[in-house]
Amino acid sequence: MNCEIFSDCNCIIIRNFARCNTGHPFIIVLSNETMKPKLPRIFLLLLGIVFVLNLVQSYFTPLIFDEAYYWHYAQKLSWGYFDHPPLVALMVRLSGMFFDGELGVRFMSCILSSLMFIVLWACIDHPRKKDYVVHFFVLVFSMALLNAYGFFTLPDTPLLFFTALFLYVYKRFLAKPTWVWGVILGMTMAGLMYSKYHAVLVIVFVLLSNLKLVTLKNAWLAVIVALACYTPHFIWLYHNDFVTIKYHLFDRPNDPYSFTKYTLGYFVNLIALFGLTFPWIYWALFKTRQKDKFTRALLFLTYGIILFFFMSSFNRRIQTQWIIVITIPLIILVFRQMIENETLRKWIYRTGIVNGILILYLRVGLVYEPISPIVYETHGNKEWIAEIKSKIGDTPVVFENSYRNAPMYAFYAGVPTFSLNNLMYRRNQYSIDESEAKVQHQKILYVTRRKQKAPDLELTRADGKVFYGKYIDDFESFRKLRTLVEEPIHLDLEREQEFKVYNPYDQDIDLKKIKFNIAYLTSFKDVKDRMAIEPRIVDDSLKALPANDTVSFIFKFPKPKMKDPAYFRIGISENGLLPGINGTNTKFD
Structure with a gap:
């Protein structure tokens, strides 16, 4: 068999002079893009801009309370924490290896969010997708909460990344269900579960979309690998009396059902996820048909999450971040539709740009309070903490009922703190870690929201909340009884x-x-x-x-x-x- 190979910048032509069964020579044309897939230059440029923007935002934006709490987690790495699995703490610890300050909490979030863009792009198979790179970035950047998790370090940040990665690996597993992809799929599922417990919904709804997986030995291999990787967390739960599970399932307080607060509020959250693009996003979802098993998985995941939390809204208030995971399959589904439908593409592009401008305005407002429409968590904490420290020096501070203020003060003041939780509050990480021991038998400032007679300090935070401080010369508590x-x-x-x-x-x-x-x-x-x-x-x-x-x-x-x-x-x-x-x-x- 004789072959001649011709090459230009766009393709490789292999002319095979062997004859097929018709007796005619045949020609094979292989695209260079097939042989060497790569990201378009405009994609890399826009990704670089987003990455730098997130780095700058991370550096200049003060921590929010939850970030300070997870920073507290990271001071002692563990296989589990009171409220969440441990991956968010590991992200903070890794960030702190590269930078100090706020960027030392958020650097890994900037990395994971950029990698998420790449994984999502890889999940989209369409011959014309490279013609609409800008539209892809407008679509993703138009989602406000997804933007926030591009720099804030919260459990949802790794959850979003691992959801995208899980879908990509699952797609490869469908095409080639080998043991190698089974192992990778299991490791990805473990990454999901180490991010946030809600990840179990992602795994369950994808499984329900393809029940034939139970007949594949390498699908069972994935489950075994996932459970093996997750075993250290199971052991941690056992040694800590399943404290996390008990809290989330049994000890969390609730309110009587309110249609406005619960169910109607849930639908408002579904709209808030996408802002002005929401009617086009859900229209594209409605128009999507099950062409293959991967699309079926995306639809099951999206509709499954929506229906699950709709049912849950009849007995509890649904927080917006609980449903953010639907943005991952929807980006894939909607971008496919945008490529095919010019009207949809035009309207999402227009409304997405408006969303993006508003989001950029709000992101500046996180740093520069005068232009912010509200007093947000990033405003005033550094100044408030500096004011307290100027009056008390390095005296440890015990906050009454505040797992939010205690780590925030510790982060910016650099002194030991403790949240003393009483019967009107709830248990948290301070209930099970060693923070109490660090303030025992020391002179501390006890800070409470309850009005005190003749307090040693009276302090007003940027949000208008007044706090009262009293010195205790020899503090002693036994909150672990x-x-x-x-x-x-x-x-x-x-x-x-x-x-x-x-x-x-x-x-x-x-x-x-x-x-x-x-x-x-x-x-x-x-x-x-x-x-x-x-x-x-x-x-x-x-x-x-x-x-x-x-x-x-x-x-x-x-x-x-x-x-x-x-x-x-x-x-x-x-x-x-x-x-x-x-x-x-x-x-x-």
Whole structure:
């Protein structure tokens, strides 16, 4: 067989002089783009502009409260944290290896968001996509929350990246379901789950789009790899009494259903995700048909998330970031439609540019407060913290009921802080880490929103909230004491009942330092009544709670002021502080 090869800048021609079964010679034409796929120059240029913009934004924009909280996570890397899986903390730690300050929190977010653009582009198979690179960037840049996760470091940032990567790898797996792609798919699923627990919805809805996956051995290999990679987090959950799962599923307070606040608010969030482009985005979704298994997966994922949270809106308020994952499949679906439909392309381009201009204005407003329409979290915190530190120096600060203020102050002031959570608040990372030990038996400033008589400091933040500070010369708290109740239990005011106290500390705790309190809660887990109780210790020879041991107490329920409490919780007050969240919400039998 004789071959001649001719090449120009656009294609390679291989003329094969062997004859096919018709007796005629044939010619094979292979595009250079097929042989060496690469990103268009305009794509790289626009991507570079977005990346630099995000870097600049990261450098000049003060932290928001959640970022400060995740920065607190990163001070001690772990396989899990109270509210979320650990990937967001790892991102902060890696960012801090390259830069200090705000960029030292956000650098990896800038990297992942840029990589997400590339992965999304790779997910789109269309022969004319390179003609519409600018339209692609207008579409993506027009989504406000997606923009924000281009520089803010939040759990949704890796979630979005790994959703895009998961879809790309799944597409390759469909084309070639080998063990190699099975392993990569499993690792990607693990990356999803290490980002945020909502990621399970991404995996489930893609699986539901193609149930034949259960017959593929390499699909099961992907599951095994994912579970193996996720095992360290499972172990962390086990050693921490599944604290994260219990909080998200059982301990979170809720409100009575409100159509306006819940369901209508959910539809408002669906619109807010896309701004002015929303009617064209959803029209393109509606017009998309299931041409192949990958498109079917994109549709199942989008509609599945929308329907899941629509149903959830009947019993809780849906936050906008919970549904942001639909932007990933929608970018792929909508951009395909934009290439084919000139009217759609024109209107998304026009409204997307308007969205982009508004977003750029708001992004400047994050840094330069005078042009911002609202006082946002990025405004005034640095100045407020500097004002406090100028008055108290390096004195540690204990904030009452604020996992937001405590890490923000620690980040900008560089001193130890602690969030002292009481029965009117909720547990958080400060409830399970070692922050409490860093302020024990030190002179601290205790900061609260509750109005105080003759406070040592009175401070007003940029948002108008007033805080009161009091010095405590020898601070001591025992917020890790746990009260344990064996269910079932009845609200019987005459009957003596039992609870236990577990002391996890390495020291005995004098019983004279602690008092007990009971809180009655509604069916929505809102605290309505709280009152003191005086239980008696079963072993009356004890004068202290033994270290790393459990002690039993006998008590009677006090009469609640509220009608028909659904839950109760027993808390402990130490050294005159407000009672803590020492027990779980226990339902009356």
